[in-house]
Amino acid sequence: MVxxxxxxxxxxxxxxxxxxxIVAFPIYITFVASTHSFQDIMQVPMPLLPGxxxxxxxxxxxxxxxxxxxxxxxxxxxxxSLIMALVVPIGKMSISILSAFAIVYFRFPLRNFFFxxxxxTLMLPVEVRIIPTFQVIAGLGMLNTFAGLxxxxxxxxxxxxxxxxxxxxxxxELAEAARMDGAGPMRxxxxxxxxxxxxxxAALFVIQFIYGWNQxxxxxLITTDETMYTAVIGIKRMIVGGDAxxxxxxxxxxAMLAMLPPALVVLLMQKWFVKGLVETEK
Amino acid sequence: MAAxxxxxxxxxxxxxxxxxxxxxxxxxxxxxxxxxxxxxxKSTLLRMVAGLESISAGEIAIxxxxxxxxxxxxxxxxxxxxxxxxxxxxxxxxxxxYGLKIQGRPKEDIDKRVQRAAEILELSKFLxxxxxxxxxxxRQRVAMGRAIVREPKVFLFDEPLSNLDAKLRVQMRSELQxxxxxxxxxxxxxxxxxxxxxxxxxxxxxMNAGKTEQIGxxxxxxxxxxTAFVAAFIGSPPMNLIPGRIADGGKSLASDxxxxxxxxxxxxxxxxxxxxxxxxxxHFETCEPGAAMLSPDIxxxxxxxxxxxxxxxLGADKxxxxxxxxxxxxxxAKEGNLPxxxxxxxxxxxxxxxxxxxxx
Numbered sequence: 103m104v105x106x107x108x109x110x111x112x113x114x115x116x117x118x119x120x121x122x123x124i125v126a127f128p129i130y131i132t133f134v135a136s137t138h139s140f141q142d143i144m145q146v147p148m149p150l151l152p153g154x155x156x157x158x159x160x161x162x163x164x165x166x167x168x169x170x171x172x173x174x175x176x177x178x179x180x181x182x183s184l185i186m187a188l189v190v191p192i193g194k195m196s197i198s199i200l201s202a203f204a205i206v207y208f209r210f211p212l213r214n215f216f217f218x219x220x221x222x223t224l225m226l227p228v229e230v231r232i233i234p235t236f237q238v239i240a241g242l243g244m245l246n247t248f249a250g251l252x253x254x255x256x257x258x259x260x261x262x263x264x265x266x267x268x269x270x271x272x273x274x275e276l277a278e279a280a281r282m283d284g285a286g287p288m289r290x291x292x293x294x295x296x297x298x299x300x301x302x303x304a305a306l307f308v309i310q311f312i313y314g315w316n317q318x319x320x321x322x323l324i325t326t327d328e329t330m331y332t333a334v335i336g337i338k339r340m341i342v343g344g345d346a347x348x349x350x351x352x353x354x355x356x357a358m359l360a361m362l363p364p365a366l367v368v369l370l371m372q373k374w375f376v377k378g379l380v381e382t383e384k
Numbered sequence: 385m386a387a388x389x390x391x392x393x394x395x396x397x398x399x400x401x402x403x404x405x406x407x408x409x410x411x412x413x414x415x416x417x418x419x420x421x422x423x424x425x426k427s428t429l430l431r432m433v434a435g436l437e438s439i440s441a442g443e444i445a446i447x448x449x450x451x452x453x454x455x456x457x458x459x460x461x462x463x464x465x466x467x468x469x470x471x472x473x474x475x476x477x478x479x480x481x482y483g484l485k486i487q488g489r490p491k492e493d494i495d496k497r498v499q500r501a502a503e504i505l506e507l508s509k510f511l512x513x514x515x516x517x518x519x520x521x522x523r524q525r526v527a528m529g530r531a532i533v534r535e536p537k538v539f540l541f542d543e544p545l546s547n548l549d550a551k552l553r554v555q556m557r558s559e560l561q562x563x564x565x566x567x568x569x570x571x572x573x574x575x576x577x578x579x580x581x582x583x584x585x586x587x588x589x590x591m592n593a594g595k596t597e598q599i600g601x602x603x604x605x606x607x608x609x610x611t612a613f614v615a616a617f618i619g620s621p622p623m624n625l626i627p628g629r630i631a632d633g634g635k636s637l638a639s640d641x642x643x644x645x646x647x648x649x650x651x652x653x654x655x656x657x658x659x660x661x662x663x664x665x666x667h668f669e670t671c672e673p674g675a676a677m678l679s680p681d682i683x684x685x686x687x688x689x690x691x692x693x694x695x696x697x698l699g700a701d702k703x704x705x706x707x708x709x710x711x712x713x714x715x716x717a718k719e720g721n722l723p724x725x726x727x728x729x730x731x732x733x734x735x736x737x738x739x740x741x742x743x744x
Contacts, residue, residue: 283486
């Protein structure tokens, strides 16, 4: 801020603190709820300070889920989520960096047509094409498999588009210099294009990891087997309906566990993430 | 090292003809500068030699070999780009070594060559740095190093100094010169800067609109420009070109607005012809009004220190040709008439239609 007035600083900070509190409070409540026994949190008003059942609740969900709702163990779900959240971004990036490379550096007939074909799929997110996609996956016998869980989410225009834009900012002379040095197209790809897109990849990984982790509708449709549940689906299956029947303390513990990995990825990759989005130096 | 021969080369992008039949034989070890205004096709010609552009018609040979259909890497050349095109993620060492690695040379050989190039270019201290940690001049040197380590038959430079500031440019220019004296590699160099062309070239190829205007040694091009275009392009400020008709039995140039320029040397054979009279600003001398060959009215003066540039026009009503003269500062009056003369060897006559030089 350009102005240096104490009152303004105070007001600005107050607004920020209130905003942060509003965002953080539900998470805090989730945490508090996950540390109490079932009886405690059904009281009105609900306790606002952490209770003593922290270890007990988390152990319960990790090993045996809830007692009234789904009994699927959450550790397996976290593993499933992790696999999904890793395979989706890695698969996505591998495919889209190659297609973007082809579209930017090779001249072939209907090049622009193919680019626009890919681009148009941006308008068709999973939710829009979910019935035919389900039909295809079911027909291929991929229900309750990791392939079925991840493949439809891997085909992506976003990443292709992002890599295309990035490649277009690489000066032509760099490709020409590599040509003079005797590097063939794939050599240029591995030695120059890939290392230069590292930061973009990091940013994309963070976004796509969270995207993969948070998938709800698609896993809900194609996983019926408890061992294939992802954490998000696990939470849903724990809720059996009717307030009294739900063990909210255990559900909240699961929610906390499901929130951790994306938060960790963001925290650990923050530096790279920001770099990937703002970096201009080529 | 090898000679390069460009034989009647054409290039068109669709309907646009960029290069229209250029031929030149470049001798082994020669430093040739291709110079011309933006868009004259000089860079395209260089890129055709490099193999980055295809050749629409004609032939380019490096040494004995016609290279029309060879990939750049098989032409045994090295190129330095205007924006250096260094690999941003590689160290200076790796930037220079990359091409050699691809060629599959042994590690010791690569190391020897890179170290030697680094020494020549005074880059030894920077080998572990990345390009972004270097200054413009240093990056330029790395780009040259990348070319040197390959020990090519021909160096190609595409406006390599135009991204540097004026002072560095002068310095790099002399470094380039000493580098060439040391390596004696055939060099093709593209620039739009005529000072670079004059100082570096053994011979220069002056191009305009895809055609050759003149090929010759810098001094020859300066003192005997083949066309009015070359006359105006080489030299700063450009040569004065005064349109008129040869009159008085070849002794003077007459033009509308009662302008008469007395010629220092009669050209009776051109009597009655329309011509362009060319005189370089630096070839004028002041003189007594009686001895004056032309006396422009002064418009304004630029002081350059020891010299001054005097801008003026011929004819009373400002309708006549504008002109410039470079004179010793002490000789210059502030305003009014400036009586000038010039000697016969500094007189150039061009055909106004074709632009060609008219010899005596």
